[in-house]
Amino acid sequence: MTTLDIDAVKTFVTIAELRSFTRAADALGTTQGAISVKLKRLERQVGHRLIERTPRLVRLSAQGAEFLAPARELLAAHDRAVAGLSSARRRFSLGIATHVGAPELPTLLARLNAHDPMLTIEVRLDDARDLLDTFDRGMIDAVIIFRDDDRRDGVVLGPDHFGWFATPDFLHRDGEPFRLAASSPACGILNTATRALDAAALPWTETFLGCGAFAVADAVSAGLAISVFSRRVAPPGTIEVTEKFGLPALPPSEIMLLSTLSDTRSRAALKTLASAFREHHRPPASAGSIAENTRTVAVAVGS
Template identity: 65%
Template structure:
Protein backbone atom coordinates (compact mmCIF):
# COMPACT_ATOMS: atom_id res chain seq x y z
CA UNK A 1 0.00 0.00 0.00
CA UNK A 2 1.29 3.45 -0.90
CA UNK A 3 1.36 5.94 1.98
CA UNK A 4 2.41 9.57 1.91
CA UNK A 5 4.57 11.46 4.38
CA UNK A 6 2.82 14.74 5.25
CA UNK A 7 6.04 16.71 5.61
CA UNK A 8 7.32 15.53 2.25
CA UNK A 9 4.04 16.53 0.62
CA UNK A 10 4.20 19.89 2.43
CA UNK A 11 7.66 20.48 0.98
CA UNK A 12 6.39 19.69 -2.52
CA UNK A 13 3.43 22.08 -2.20
CA UNK A 14 5.66 24.84 -0.84
CA UNK A 15 8.15 24.51 -3.70
CA UNK A 16 5.30 24.47 -6.21
CA UNK A 17 3.61 27.57 -4.75
CA UNK A 18 6.77 29.64 -4.31
CA UNK A 19 8.52 28.29 -7.43
CA UNK A 20 11.80 28.26 -5.55
CA UNK A 21 13.62 25.77 -3.31
CA UNK A 22 15.28 28.66 -1.50
CA UNK A 23 12.02 30.49 -0.74
CA UNK A 24 10.33 27.21 0.21
CA UNK A 25 13.13 26.44 2.66
CA UNK A 26 12.80 29.91 4.15
CA UNK A 27 9.03 29.51 4.54
CA UNK A 28 9.42 26.09 6.16
CA UNK A 29 12.24 27.15 8.45
CA UNK A 30 14.42 24.51 6.82
CA UNK A 31 17.34 24.36 4.41
CA UNK A 32 17.37 24.05 0.64
CA UNK A 33 19.18 20.72 0.89
CA UNK A 34 16.59 19.28 3.31
CA UNK A 35 13.73 20.39 1.07
CA UNK A 36 15.41 18.80 -1.96
CA UNK A 37 15.93 15.51 -0.10
CA UNK A 38 12.32 15.28 1.06
CA UNK A 39 11.00 16.08 -2.40
CA UNK A 40 13.28 13.47 -3.98
CA UNK A 41 12.08 10.82 -1.51
CA UNK A 42 8.46 11.70 -2.28
CA UNK A 43 9.10 11.41 -6.03
CA UNK A 44 10.84 8.06 -5.54
CA UNK A 45 7.99 6.76 -3.39
CA UNK A 46 5.24 7.60 -5.90
CA UNK A 47 7.41 6.88 -8.94
CA UNK A 48 6.68 10.25 -10.58
CA UNK A 49 8.71 13.38 -11.28
CA UNK A 50 6.82 16.25 -9.66
CA UNK A 51 9.10 19.27 -10.07
CA UNK A 52 11.19 20.30 -13.06
CA UNK A 53 14.24 22.29 -12.00
CA UNK A 54 16.62 24.28 -14.21
CA UNK A 55 19.26 26.89 -13.25
CA UNK A 56 16.73 29.64 -14.01
CA UNK A 57 13.34 28.13 -13.27
CA UNK A 58 11.42 25.82 -10.95
CA UNK A 59 8.03 24.60 -12.16
CA UNK A 60 5.57 21.72 -11.90
CA UNK A 61 6.03 18.75 -14.17
CA UNK A 62 2.99 17.31 -15.95
CA UNK A 63 2.56 14.77 -13.13
CA UNK A 64 3.12 17.50 -10.54
CA UNK A 65 0.34 19.60 -12.06
CA UNK A 66 -1.99 16.61 -11.77
CA UNK A 67 -0.97 15.96 -8.15
CA UNK A 68 -0.90 19.51 -6.71
CA UNK A 69 -4.64 19.88 -5.93
CA UNK A 70 -4.79 16.43 -4.33
CA UNK A 71 -1.65 17.26 -2.35
CA UNK A 72 -3.24 20.45 -0.99
CA UNK A 73 -6.40 18.54 -0.07
CA UNK A 74 -4.30 15.86 1.64
CA UNK A 75 -2.50 18.49 3.74
CA UNK A 76 -5.75 20.22 4.67
CA UNK A 77 -7.25 16.92 5.85
CA UNK A 78 -4.06 16.06 7.74
CA UNK A 79 -3.83 19.46 9.43
CA UNK A 80 -7.52 19.46 10.32
CA UNK A 81 -7.13 16.04 11.89
CA UNK A 82 -4.17 17.22 13.96
CA UNK A 83 -6.02 20.41 14.90
CA UNK A 84 -8.93 18.27 16.10
CA UNK A 85 -6.71 16.92 18.87
CA UNK A 86 -6.69 20.36 20.44
CA UNK A 87 -9.68 22.18 21.93
CA UNK A 88 -8.16 25.59 21.31
CA UNK A 89 -9.01 27.78 18.32
CA UNK A 90 -5.99 28.48 16.15
CA UNK A 91 -5.83 32.18 15.39
CA UNK A 92 -3.46 35.07 15.37
CA UNK A 93 -3.94 38.81 15.32
CA UNK A 94 -1.87 40.50 12.62
CA UNK A 95 -1.24 44.23 12.37
CA UNK A 96 -0.19 45.81 9.07
CA UNK A 97 0.84 49.46 8.91
CA UNK A 98 -1.21 51.59 6.55
CA UNK A 99 1.95 52.92 4.87
CA UNK A 100 3.09 49.32 4.32
CA UNK A 101 -0.15 47.75 3.16
CA UNK A 102 -0.53 48.00 -0.59
CA UNK A 103 -2.98 46.44 -3.03
CA UNK A 104 -1.02 43.20 -2.80
CA UNK A 105 -2.11 42.53 0.81
CA UNK A 106 -5.37 40.90 -0.31
CA UNK A 107 -3.43 38.52 -2.54
CA UNK A 108 -0.94 37.70 0.22
CA UNK A 109 -3.67 36.95 2.76
CA UNK A 110 -5.50 34.81 0.20
CA UNK A 111 -2.33 32.80 -0.34
CA UNK A 112 -1.96 32.37 3.41
CA UNK A 113 -5.58 31.23 3.76
CA UNK A 114 -5.12 28.77 0.92
CA UNK A 115 -2.03 27.38 2.62
CA UNK A 116 -3.72 26.93 6.01
CA UNK A 117 -7.53 27.29 5.94
CA UNK A 118 -7.75 26.19 9.59
CA UNK A 119 -5.91 29.30 10.78
CA UNK A 120 -8.08 32.30 11.65
CA UNK A 121 -6.33 35.60 10.90
CA UNK A 122 -7.54 38.85 12.44
CA UNK A 123 -6.07 41.85 10.60
CA UNK A 124 -5.74 45.38 11.99
CA UNK A 125 -4.53 48.22 9.74
CA UNK A 126 -3.22 51.34 11.50
CA UNK A 127 -0.08 53.47 11.69
CA UNK A 128 3.17 51.88 12.82
CA UNK A 129 3.37 53.47 16.27
CA UNK A 130 -0.15 52.36 17.20
CA UNK A 131 0.52 48.80 16.01
CA UNK A 132 3.85 48.58 17.83
CA UNK A 133 2.17 49.72 21.04
CA UNK A 134 -0.54 47.09 20.59
CA UNK A 135 2.12 44.45 19.88
CA UNK A 136 4.12 45.38 22.99
CA UNK A 137 0.95 45.16 25.10
CA UNK A 138 0.21 41.68 23.77
CA UNK A 139 -2.82 42.73 21.72
CA UNK A 140 -1.20 41.58 18.47
CA UNK A 141 0.65 38.35 17.79
CA UNK A 142 2.52 39.84 14.85
CA UNK A 143 2.95 43.22 13.19
CA UNK A 144 4.39 44.33 9.85
CA UNK A 145 5.42 47.96 10.29
CA UNK A 146 7.82 50.67 9.23
CA UNK A 147 10.84 50.77 11.54
CA UNK A 148 10.28 53.38 14.23
CA UNK A 149 13.13 55.44 15.73
CA UNK A 150 16.12 53.38 16.89
CA UNK A 151 14.23 50.20 17.70
CA UNK A 152 16.34 47.37 16.31
CA UNK A 153 14.32 44.21 17.05
CA UNK A 154 12.21 42.36 14.50
CA UNK A 155 12.92 40.69 11.16
CA UNK A 156 13.69 43.03 8.27
CA UNK A 157 11.50 42.26 5.26
CA UNK A 158 13.05 44.88 3.01
CA UNK A 159 13.91 48.56 2.54
CA UNK A 160 11.27 51.25 2.18
CA UNK A 161 12.07 54.27 0.01
CA UNK A 162 10.08 57.51 0.16
CA UNK A 163 9.62 60.55 -2.02
CA UNK A 164 7.58 63.72 -2.45
CA UNK A 165 4.70 63.00 -4.81
CA UNK A 166 2.19 65.28 -6.54
CA UNK A 167 0.41 65.58 -9.88
CA UNK A 168 2.51 66.76 -12.85
CA UNK A 169 0.60 70.07 -12.85
CA UNK A 170 1.04 70.72 -9.11
CA UNK A 171 1.89 74.41 -8.70
CA UNK A 172 4.17 75.80 -5.99
CA UNK A 173 5.74 79.27 -5.87
CA UNK A 174 9.27 79.42 -4.52
CA UNK A 175 9.36 81.10 -1.11
CA UNK A 176 5.81 80.15 -0.21
CA UNK A 177 5.14 77.33 2.28
CA UNK A 178 4.89 73.95 0.59
CA UNK A 179 1.33 72.61 0.82
CA UNK A 180 1.14 69.24 2.58
CA UNK A 181 -1.53 66.58 2.87
CA UNK A 182 -0.83 64.30 5.82
CA UNK A 183 -2.38 61.86 8.24
CA UNK A 184 -2.91 62.57 11.92
CA UNK A 185 0.00 63.90 14.05
CA UNK A 186 0.63 60.39 15.42
CA UNK A 187 1.59 59.17 11.93
CA UNK A 188 5.30 58.38 11.64
CA UNK A 189 5.45 59.22 7.92
CA UNK A 190 3.91 62.64 8.61
CA UNK A 191 6.53 63.23 11.30
CA UNK A 192 9.24 62.13 8.87
CA UNK A 193 7.99 64.59 6.24
CA UNK A 194 7.71 67.61 8.54
CA UNK A 195 11.03 66.86 10.25
CA UNK A 196 12.78 66.62 6.88
CA UNK A 197 11.36 70.00 5.82
CA UNK A 198 12.25 71.63 9.14
CA UNK A 199 15.82 70.34 8.95
CA UNK A 200 16.11 71.83 5.46
CA UNK A 201 14.61 75.16 6.57
CA UNK A 202 11.70 74.89 4.15
CA UNK A 203 8.39 76.40 5.33
CA UNK A 204 5.30 74.21 5.06
CA UNK A 205 1.58 74.31 5.77
CA UNK A 206 -0.86 71.45 6.14
CA UNK A 207 -3.87 72.00 3.96
CA UNK A 208 -5.27 68.52 4.57
CA UNK A 209 -4.74 66.70 7.88
CA UNK A 210 -6.24 63.42 9.01
CA UNK A 211 -9.28 61.71 7.59
CA UNK A 212 -7.43 58.56 6.59
CA UNK A 213 -5.09 57.66 3.74
CA UNK A 214 -7.90 57.94 1.17
CA UNK A 215 -8.29 61.65 1.96
CA UNK A 216 -4.55 62.25 1.62
CA UNK A 217 -4.48 60.36 -1.67
CA UNK A 218 -7.50 62.32 -2.94
CA UNK A 219 -5.94 65.69 -2.03
CA UNK A 220 -2.67 64.82 -3.77
CA UNK A 221 -4.38 63.31 -6.83
CA UNK A 222 -6.49 66.47 -7.17
CA UNK A 223 -3.33 68.59 -7.39
CA UNK A 224 -4.08 70.44 -4.13
CA UNK A 225 -1.04 69.34 -2.14
CA UNK A 226 2.01 67.13 -2.01
CA UNK A 227 2.72 64.31 0.41
CA UNK A 228 5.39 61.78 1.26
CA UNK A 229 4.59 58.31 -0.04
CA UNK A 230 6.47 55.08 -0.28
CA UNK A 231 7.77 54.94 -3.85
CA UNK A 232 5.85 51.68 -4.44
CA UNK A 233 2.54 53.05 -3.09
CA UNK A 234 2.38 56.51 -4.66
CA UNK A 235 -1.07 57.30 -6.15
CA UNK A 236 -1.48 56.57 -9.86
CA UNK A 237 -0.88 59.62 -12.01
CA UNK A 238 1.52 61.30 -9.58
CA UNK A 239 5.24 61.96 -10.01
CA UNK A 240 8.17 62.52 -7.70
CA UNK A 241 8.70 66.30 -7.42
CA UNK A 242 11.67 66.76 -5.08
CA UNK A 243 14.09 67.81 -7.85
CA UNK A 244 11.54 70.05 -9.55
CA UNK A 245 10.84 72.09 -6.39
CA UNK A 246 14.12 71.67 -4.51
CA UNK A 247 12.62 69.51 -1.75
CA UNK A 248 14.99 67.55 0.50
CA UNK A 249 15.54 63.84 0.09
CA UNK A 250 13.36 61.80 2.46
CA UNK A 251 15.39 59.25 4.46
CA UNK A 252 14.71 55.60 3.65
CA UNK A 253 13.44 53.20 6.26
CA UNK A 254 12.84 49.46 6.62
CA UNK A 255 9.77 47.24 6.77
CA UNK A 256 10.01 45.01 9.83
CA UNK A 257 8.11 41.96 11.03
CA UNK A 258 7.58 41.60 14.80
CA UNK A 259 6.15 38.35 16.11
CA UNK A 260 5.60 36.38 19.32
CA UNK A 261 4.13 33.29 17.64
CA UNK A 262 5.74 30.06 18.79
CA UNK A 263 3.65 27.08 17.63
CA UNK A 264 4.95 25.43 14.47
CA UNK A 265 1.93 25.91 12.24
CA UNK A 266 1.48 29.57 13.13
CA UNK A 267 5.17 30.27 12.62
CA UNK A 268 5.02 28.45 9.28
CA UNK A 269 2.02 30.54 8.23
CA UNK A 270 3.83 33.73 9.18
CA UNK A 271 6.92 32.67 7.23
CA UNK A 272 4.67 32.11 4.23
CA UNK A 273 3.38 35.67 4.58
CA UNK A 274 6.87 37.14 4.99
CA UNK A 275 8.22 35.15 2.05
CA UNK A 276 5.28 36.17 -0.15
CA UNK A 277 5.76 39.81 0.87
CA UNK A 278 9.43 39.71 -0.14
CA UNK A 279 8.55 37.91 -3.38
CA UNK A 280 5.96 40.52 -4.33
CA UNK A 281 8.35 43.39 -3.62
CA UNK A 282 11.05 41.74 -5.74
CA UNK A 283 8.58 41.30 -8.60
CA UNK A 284 7.35 44.90 -8.33
CA UNK A 285 10.87 46.37 -8.14
Protein backbone atom coordinates in the same frame (compact mmCIF):
# COMPACT_ATOMS: atom_id res chain seq x y z
CA MET B 1 -1.64 5.53 38.56
CA THR B 2 0.46 4.13 35.72
CA THR B 3 1.05 6.44 32.74
CA LEU B 4 1.78 4.56 29.54
CA ASP B 5 4.28 5.66 26.91
CA ILE B 6 2.45 6.09 23.60
CA ASP B 7 5.54 5.20 21.56
CA ALA B 8 6.00 2.03 23.60
CA VAL B 9 2.33 1.07 23.14
CA LYS B 10 2.66 1.66 19.39
CA THR B 11 5.75 -0.54 19.35
CA PHE B 12 3.91 -3.34 21.15
CA VAL B 13 0.93 -3.18 18.75
CA THR B 14 3.23 -3.18 15.71
CA ILE B 15 5.15 -6.24 16.97
CA ALA B 16 1.89 -8.01 17.78
CA GLU B 17 0.45 -7.36 14.34
CA LEU B 18 3.59 -8.22 12.32
CA ARG B 19 4.77 -11.05 14.65
CA SER B 20 8.34 -10.02 13.95
CA PHE B 21 10.80 -7.69 15.62
CA THR B 22 12.61 -7.23 12.31
CA ARG B 23 9.50 -6.24 10.36
CA ALA B 24 8.28 -4.06 13.23
CA ALA B 25 11.59 -2.19 13.30
CA ASP B 26 11.39 -1.59 9.54
CA ALA B 27 7.79 -0.39 9.80
CA LEU B 28 8.65 2.05 12.59
CA GLY B 29 11.86 3.24 10.91
CA THR B 30 14.08 2.20 13.81
CA THR B 31 16.23 -0.71 14.99
CA GLN B 32 15.43 -4.01 16.67
CA GLY B 33 17.39 -2.89 19.70
CA ALA B 34 15.31 0.28 20.04
CA ILE B 35 11.96 -1.51 19.87
CA SER B 36 13.19 -4.13 22.33
CA VAL B 37 13.99 -1.34 24.81
CA LYS B 38 10.54 0.24 24.35
CA LEU B 39 8.77 -3.09 24.75
CA LYS B 40 10.65 -3.86 27.97
CA ARG B 41 9.76 -0.41 29.31
CA LEU B 42 6.08 -1.00 28.58
CA GLU B 43 6.18 -4.44 30.19
CA ARG B 44 7.68 -2.91 33.34
CA GLN B 45 4.93 -0.29 33.38
CA VAL B 46 2.07 -2.81 33.12
CA GLY B 47 3.83 -5.44 35.24
CA HIS B 48 3.42 -8.28 32.75
CA ARG B 49 5.30 -9.92 29.90
CA LEU B 50 3.37 -9.04 26.75
CA ILE B 51 5.41 -10.72 24.00
CA GLU B 52 6.99 -14.16 24.11
CA ARG B 53 9.97 -14.43 21.84
CA THR B 54 12.01 -17.48 20.82
CA PRO B 55 14.62 -17.81 18.03
CA ARG B 56 11.86 -19.18 15.77
CA LEU B 57 8.67 -17.56 17.04
CA VAL B 58 7.20 -14.24 18.24
CA ARG B 59 3.77 -14.43 19.85
CA LEU B 60 1.55 -12.71 22.36
CA SER B 61 1.51 -13.85 25.95
CA ALA B 62 -1.87 -14.37 27.58
CA GLN B 63 -1.61 -10.88 29.12
CA GLY B 64 -0.46 -9.46 25.79
CA ALA B 65 -3.49 -10.88 23.98
CA GLU B 66 -5.73 -9.33 26.64
CA PHE B 67 -3.94 -5.97 26.39
CA LEU B 68 -3.94 -5.75 22.55
CA ALA B 69 -7.48 -4.41 22.04
CA PRO B 70 -7.22 -1.69 24.74
CA ALA B 71 -3.81 -0.74 23.34
CA ARG B 72 -5.31 -0.23 19.89
CA GLU B 73 -8.11 1.87 21.38
CA LEU B 74 -5.54 4.00 23.21
CA LEU B 75 -3.60 4.64 19.99
CA ALA B 76 -6.78 5.49 18.10
CA ALA B 77 -7.84 7.99 20.80
CA HIS B 78 -4.36 9.52 20.75
CA ASP B 79 -4.48 9.90 16.96
CA ARG B 80 -7.92 11.51 17.12
CA ALA B 81 -6.72 13.99 19.74
CA VAL B 82 -3.67 14.97 17.67
CA ALA B 83 -5.75 15.25 14.49
CA GLY B 84 -8.26 17.44 16.30
CA LEU B 85 -5.52 19.88 17.32
CA SER B 86 -3.97 20.06 13.87
CA SER B 87 -7.27 20.51 12.05
CA ALA B 88 -8.89 23.02 14.40
CA ARG B 89 -9.62 26.36 12.76
CA ARG B 90 -7.42 29.08 14.22
CA ARG B 91 -7.67 32.85 14.03
CA PHE B 92 -4.60 34.76 12.83
CA SER B 93 -4.77 38.56 13.02
CA LEU B 94 -2.33 40.66 10.99
CA GLY B 95 -1.97 44.43 11.10
CA ILE B 96 -0.39 46.37 8.24
CA ALA B 97 0.51 50.03 8.67
CA THR B 98 -1.23 52.19 6.08
CA HIS B 99 2.03 53.97 5.22
CA VAL B 100 3.51 50.56 4.42
CA GLY B 101 0.48 49.86 2.24
CA ALA B 102 -0.86 46.57 1.04
CA PRO B 103 -0.01 45.87 -2.63
CA GLU B 104 1.32 42.52 -1.41
CA LEU B 105 -1.93 41.66 0.41
CA PRO B 106 -3.42 39.26 -2.21
CA THR B 107 -0.11 37.38 -2.37
CA LEU B 108 0.15 37.18 1.43
CA LEU B 109 -3.40 35.87 1.81
CA ALA B 110 -2.97 33.30 -0.96
CA ARG B 111 0.28 31.98 0.51
CA LEU B 112 -1.11 31.80 4.05
CA ASN B 113 -4.18 29.94 2.79
CA ALA B 114 -2.04 27.48 0.83
CA HIS B 115 0.17 26.95 3.88
CA ASP B 116 -2.69 26.42 6.35
CA PRO B 117 -6.26 26.35 4.98
CA MET B 118 -7.60 26.15 8.55
CA LEU B 119 -6.49 29.69 9.38
CA THR B 120 -9.14 32.37 9.66
CA ILE B 121 -7.11 35.42 8.66
CA GLU B 122 -8.04 38.88 9.86
CA VAL B 123 -6.21 41.78 8.21
CA ARG B 124 -6.34 45.29 9.61
CA LEU B 125 -4.93 48.38 7.88
CA ASP B 126 -4.35 51.23 10.31
CA ASP B 127 -1.86 53.87 11.41
CA ALA B 128 1.35 52.39 12.79
CA ARG B 129 0.91 53.94 16.25
CA ASP B 130 -2.57 52.49 16.67
CA LEU B 131 -1.39 49.09 15.41
CA LEU B 132 1.56 49.04 17.79
CA ASP B 133 -0.68 49.97 20.70
CA THR B 134 -3.05 47.14 19.79
CA PHE B 135 -0.11 44.76 19.32
CA ASP B 136 1.47 45.67 22.66
CA ARG B 137 -1.84 44.98 24.39
CA GLY B 138 -1.87 41.48 22.89
CA MET B 139 -4.94 42.10 20.73
CA ILE B 140 -3.27 41.34 17.39
CA ASP B 141 -0.88 38.53 16.48
CA ALA B 142 1.55 40.28 14.14
CA VAL B 143 2.14 43.69 12.56
CA ILE B 144 4.01 44.93 9.51
CA ILE B 145 5.39 48.44 10.00
CA PHE B 146 8.36 50.61 9.09
CA ARG B 147 11.33 50.26 11.39
CA ASP B 148 11.10 52.49 14.43
CA ASP B 149 14.12 53.47 16.51
CA ASP B 150 12.36 52.07 19.58
CA ARG B 151 11.42 48.74 17.98
CA ARG B 152 14.32 46.55 16.95
CA ASP B 153 12.81 43.20 17.91
CA GLY B 154 11.27 42.34 14.54
CA VAL B 155 12.23 40.54 11.35
CA VAL B 156 13.34 42.70 8.42
CA LEU B 157 11.21 42.02 5.35
CA GLY B 158 12.97 44.42 3.02
CA PRO B 159 13.86 48.06 2.31
CA ASP B 160 11.46 50.76 1.20
CA HIS B 161 12.04 54.08 -0.54
CA PHE B 162 10.14 57.36 -0.35
CA GLY B 163 9.41 60.40 -2.43
CA TRP B 164 7.36 63.59 -2.51
CA PHE B 165 4.10 63.16 -4.42
CA ALA B 166 1.45 65.50 -5.82
CA THR B 167 -0.99 65.63 -8.69
CA PRO B 168 0.48 66.54 -12.11
CA ASP B 169 -1.28 69.93 -12.07
CA PHE B 170 -0.34 70.81 -8.50
CA LEU B 171 0.78 74.44 -8.45
CA HIS B 172 3.61 75.70 -6.27
CA ARG B 173 4.98 79.22 -6.61
CA ASP B 174 8.61 79.99 -5.83
CA GLY B 175 9.06 81.55 -2.44
CA GLU B 176 5.78 80.27 -1.03
CA PRO B 177 5.75 77.59 1.70
CA PHE B 178 5.18 74.07 0.45
CA ARG B 179 1.65 72.99 1.30
CA LEU B 180 1.81 69.64 3.10
CA ALA B 181 -0.84 67.06 3.94
CA ALA B 182 -0.16 65.19 7.17
CA SER B 183 -1.84 62.70 9.43
CA SER B 184 -2.57 63.72 12.97
CA PRO B 185 -0.44 62.97 14.89
CA ALA B 186 2.14 63.21 12.11
CA CYS B 187 3.83 59.96 11.20
CA GLY B 188 7.52 59.35 11.66
CA ILE B 189 8.14 59.38 7.92
CA LEU B 190 6.69 62.86 7.50
CA ASN B 191 8.56 64.06 10.58
CA THR B 192 11.78 62.96 8.88
CA ALA B 193 10.66 64.73 5.70
CA THR B 194 9.89 68.04 7.44
CA ARG B 195 13.26 67.94 9.16
CA ALA B 196 14.82 67.53 5.70
CA LEU B 197 12.87 70.58 4.50
CA ASP B 198 14.10 72.59 7.48
CA ALA B 199 17.68 71.48 6.84
CA ALA B 200 17.35 72.63 3.22
CA ALA B 201 15.84 75.96 4.35
CA LEU B 202 12.63 75.26 2.43
CA PRO B 203 9.53 76.77 4.09
CA TRP B 204 6.45 74.60 4.55
CA THR B 205 3.01 74.68 6.14
CA GLU B 206 0.47 72.02 7.01
CA THR B 207 -2.43 72.76 4.70
CA PHE B 208 -4.32 69.57 5.49
CA LEU B 209 -4.43 67.49 8.68
CA GLY B 210 -6.22 64.18 8.29
CA CYS B 211 -6.99 61.26 10.55
CA GLY B 212 -4.84 58.54 9.05
CA ALA B 213 -2.88 57.88 5.90
CA PHE B 214 -5.96 57.31 3.74
CA ALA B 215 -7.22 60.82 4.43
CA VAL B 216 -3.79 62.22 3.56
CA ALA B 217 -3.77 60.23 0.30
CA ASP B 218 -7.22 61.56 -0.57
CA ALA B 219 -6.08 65.14 0.05
CA VAL B 220 -3.03 64.74 -2.16
CA SER B 221 -5.10 63.05 -4.90
CA ALA B 222 -7.48 66.01 -4.74
CA GLY B 223 -4.60 68.42 -5.45
CA LEU B 224 -4.75 70.15 -2.05
CA ALA B 225 -1.17 69.50 -1.02
CA ILE B 226 1.94 67.39 -1.39
CA SER B 227 3.07 64.64 0.96
CA VAL B 228 5.53 61.81 1.40
CA PHE B 229 4.70 58.24 0.37
CA SER B 230 6.48 55.00 -0.25
CA ARG B 231 7.03 54.72 -3.99
CA ARG B 232 5.22 51.37 -3.79
CA VAL B 233 1.96 52.88 -2.56
CA ALA B 234 1.72 56.45 -3.86
CA PRO B 235 -1.90 57.60 -4.35
CA PRO B 236 -3.42 56.93 -7.78
CA GLY B 237 -3.19 59.85 -10.17
CA THR B 238 -0.13 61.37 -8.50
CA ILE B 239 3.47 61.72 -9.63
CA GLU B 240 6.74 62.10 -7.78
CA VAL B 241 7.71 65.79 -7.65
CA THR B 242 10.99 65.56 -5.74
CA GLU B 243 13.11 66.81 -8.64
CA LYS B 244 10.41 69.04 -10.14
CA PHE B 245 10.22 71.22 -7.03
CA GLY B 246 13.79 70.74 -5.81
CA LEU B 247 12.68 68.91 -2.68
CA PRO B 248 15.21 67.04 -0.53
CA ALA B 249 15.80 63.35 -1.16
CA LEU B 250 14.55 61.15 1.66
CA PRO B 251 16.40 58.29 3.36
CA PRO B 252 15.11 54.73 2.89
CA SER B 253 13.58 52.72 5.70
CA GLU B 254 13.05 49.03 6.43
CA ILE B 255 9.78 47.12 6.58
CA MET B 256 9.55 45.05 9.77
CA LEU B 257 7.41 42.12 10.90
CA LEU B 258 6.74 42.08 14.64
CA SER B 259 5.19 39.14 16.49
CA THR B 260 5.42 37.45 19.88
CA LEU B 261 3.83 34.17 18.75
CA SER B 262 5.94 31.17 19.67
CA ASP B 263 3.89 28.01 19.00
CA THR B 264 5.00 25.86 16.09
CA ARG B 265 1.92 26.46 13.94
CA SER B 266 2.07 30.23 14.32
CA ARG B 267 5.80 30.42 13.70
CA ALA B 268 5.33 28.43 10.48
CA ALA B 269 2.62 30.89 9.39
CA LEU B 270 4.90 33.84 10.15
CA LYS B 271 7.74 32.27 8.18
CA THR B 272 5.38 31.81 5.22
CA LEU B 273 4.22 35.41 5.56
CA ALA B 274 7.77 36.78 5.55
CA SER B 275 8.76 34.64 2.58
CA ALA B 276 5.72 35.73 0.55
CA PHE B 277 6.35 39.41 1.31
CA ARG B 278 10.00 39.18 0.24
CA GLU B 279 9.15 37.34 -2.96
CA HIS B 280 6.53 39.94 -3.87
CA HIS B 281 8.71 42.92 -2.95
CA ARG B 282 10.00 44.72 -6.02
CA PRO B 283 12.45 47.61 -6.56
CA PRO B 284 10.75 50.99 -6.14
CA ALA B 285 8.67 52.23 -9.06
CA SER B 286 7.73 55.79 -9.89
CA ALA B 287 4.20 55.35 -8.62
CA GLY B 288 2.02 52.75 -6.98
CA SER B 289 -1.46 52.47 -5.66
CA ILE B 290 -3.14 52.22 -2.32
CA ALA B 291 -5.66 49.41 -2.20
CA GLU B 292 -9.14 50.92 -1.99
CA ASN B 293 -11.88 49.85 0.38
CA THR B 294 -9.47 47.84 2.54
CA ARG B 295 -9.29 50.00 5.64
CA THR B 296 -10.25 47.00 7.76
CA VAL B 297 -10.59 43.59 6.15
CA ALA B 298 -11.62 40.33 7.81
CA VAL B 299 -11.13 37.31 5.58
CA ALA B 300 -12.13 33.78 6.45
CA VAL B 301 -9.85 31.74 4.22
CA GLY B 302 -10.55 28.10 3.53
CA SER B 303 -14.03 28.10 5.10
